[in-house]
Amino acid sequence: MIKTILHIFLFVFCIPLIAQTPNTQGKKKIEIVYGGDINLDEQRYPGATIFNKDEKQQVQFRHEGADMWCDLAVLYKADNRIEAYGNVYFQQGDSIRMNSAYVEYNGETKIAIAKDSVILRNNSMTLTTDELEFNRETQQAYYENFGTVKDSANTLTSIKGRYYMDIDKYEFKTDVKITHPDYTVNSARMDYYTVSKNAYMYGPSTIVGEDYKMYFERGFYNTVAEQGYGLKNTRIDYSERIIFGDSLYFDKATEFASATNNIKVIDTVNDGVLRGHYAEVYKARDSVLVTKKALAITLYEKDSMYIHADTLMVTGKENERVIRAFRDARFFKTDLSGKCDSIHTDEKTGLIQLISSIPPGAPENKLAAFMPILWSGKTQMTGDSIHILSNTVTEKLDSLKVWNNAFIIQKDSLSGVKFKDSVKQGYNQIKGKTLYGLFEENELRVVNIIKNAELIYYLWNDDDEFVGIDKRVCGLIQMMMENNEIDNTTSFINVEGKIYPDSEMPVNARRFRGFYWRGDEMISSVEDLFSPEDNQIELPVIRGVNHGIDLDNPNLAPQEQQLNIEQETVDDAGAATAQQGS
Structure with a gap:
């Protein structure tokens, strides 16, 4: 009888006070939507009210546009804080939904910390992890002990991750991986947009597709179109060719790749190398075009032939390679050299033409x-x-x-x-x-x-x-x-x-x-292949090498992006040092 009277007293007098007492700091109090069975246990939970689900439903709470259901809740009215246990379901608006075994929510900071079998969902993705911090003030969710994100196209995993809900963007750090039936992506750090499916990578990164493999230390990848670019120590293995350059771009649909500045294209089948400062590779046509101090190196019976021209084009299948050198073409080989307007070499016939x-x-x-x-x-x-x-x-x-x-x-x-x-x-x-x-x-x-x-x-x-x-x-x-x-x-x-x-x-x-003596034009070394104009060529500045570029969020200034990248790098280094010290 006494217990029943206590329950009635709490329900009639305490609950309205909990729900309606104004916060002197201007923050709204956590509201009780459905209290179920209500108890007090000052020994275990001093200053708290305990809510248990009843036969009808789970207990339910609300705070500034977010609702939470659970089997048991411990509400600290004075602190405007609640702990939720058992089958916790947290919902913000009609888009963000979270399940877990436990949630601690602070009404003052609007931060929810979820633990054990955490699942966060919205209309475009699902995040699972063991512990997640959800900041409703900044609309960010963060985990630092491994997480998995799945959307309509990809499965992404990382040790650490931060989700920006207002722009549907993830920042993944440490052992980042994208898994897809057609490709896999690995990176040290990645920004990923769940709507566009665009990935921005920082640090050593690889993309492995059905017939290509790409490495870079800063880059972009459209995971839907399998299209992207790499900056900084870039390389792409493209069928029978390996392409290097300061900047690389490729598009699977058109089977096209290009490279800019300090490029090198290695023909792994025919022992040939192309160098220059701009290259285009057309995989379906089995052709490569190189300009800007272009140089082709071909092995002839343990001796290399070097061909230079304004533009070089290499076409043809294995053992049928054709090199076309256009405009001011020159070649050098031990004991033999030459120059003309254009050079044509045919591997199948063994013919070199100076035209x-x-x-x-x-x-x-x-x-x-x-x-x-x-x-x-x-x-x-x-x-x-x-x-x-x-x-x-x-x-x-x-x-x-x-x-x-x-x-x-x-x-x-x-x-x-x-x-x-x-x-x-x-x-x-x-x-x-x-x-x-x-x-x-x-x-x-x-x-x-x-x-x-x-x-x-x-x-x-x-x-x-x-x-x-x-x-x-x-x-x-x-x-x-x-x-x-x-x-x-x-x-x-x-x-x-x-x-x-x-x-x-x-x-x-x-x-x-x-008679016309042209001794001053004689080519006696590889260096003689290049004119003064070739050696004074000015290379274009590649955007994004020193400052991040975000095509999905251009409002984020490059300086801010770079500061974020550098700060997180410092943080990671500090954390690694701390772990080694411990």
Whole structure:
């Protein structure tokens, strides 16, 4: 009888006071919607009122737009605080819903701490963890002992996480992972928007898809479209190619990837490398385009060939690669180099073509300046078109062809010294319609000049005394090379000519028509491939490397994003140090 009277007294007098007593600090008190069985236990819960569910339903409480149901609640009226136990269900508005075994809610701070089998839901995702702090004032929820988030597309896990409810954004930290049937993402830290499904990653990160793998230390990934970019130490394994660059972008739908600044593309099948400062990779077409100090490196029988041009394009399947070099193309290989307007190489046929582009109106005496040019050692060869053929099996150089206006020039090393007159500097010259050359062990050994062949050659005896100038015309001249120098020449078919002493050969007769010495253009090293303009190229500044970029929330200033990133990095480092110390 006494217990019943006590219950009635509490219900009639205490509850209205609990529900209606104004807060002197201006905060609203926690309201009791349904109290169930009500008790007091000053020994265990001093200053608190205990509410138990009854046969009808769970107890229910309300505070500023949020409702909570549970099996048992302990309400501290003075502190405006409540502890909820057993099958706790917390709801804010019509979007945020939370289940757990326990919740402690503070009406002053509007912070709810949920523990044991916590599940937080809204219309777009579900979060599960063992302990969650939900700050209704800032509309943020935070966990720091592993959590799992599931939305319509992905499953995300991390050690720590913070959820911003007003913008549907998560900040995940430490061992972050996205799992999806088509890809997985791992990162040190990630910002993820549950509506757009966009992920922003900071620190070492990898994305592994069906046919690609990407690494970077800052980047973005649209998980719906499988589209994104990476900044800082970036790399993408894309089918048979590995792409490096300061910035990388890729799009699975179009099978396209691009790289900017300090790029390198490795062909893992054909032992080729492309370098430059901008590249585009078209996977479906099996092609790569490189510009801005573009350089292609191809291995030929343990010796590399380097090709440079304004633009390089590589296409074709395995063992059928084609390299096209456009505008001011140049190449360098041990003992052989050249330049022209464009270069075309075909791995399947073993053919390298040097192609000219003579501008309209170019004077006849300057045509050689625009022709393709080849150097074997210091021997200069020009013509309308130059073809170099290699053996596709041994990958060794096989033969050389110069089509139309073939012209060979070699600076005579003794004439300039002996005559002590720069005007009399001699040049050994052979010209004709067509040139055929043969290589032995990648060195040019035999050269045949066919049709309308002409020769000017400076002769010296074994004591380096001048003998005369051999000048002749014939149907064919065969030239033997030794160590990339002209060793001897032999003339065939209707040979006419003689050896002239120095006094009988006027200076203007010592050079054939069309003579054009291009020694200052000679390519003797890889560095010579690049012009001064190439070496002075200004690289674009890549946004986002030093300051974060948030496409989903542009109102967040880059400086603020960077401060957040740096502060959290410091916090993580401090926590790690503290753990090591303990």
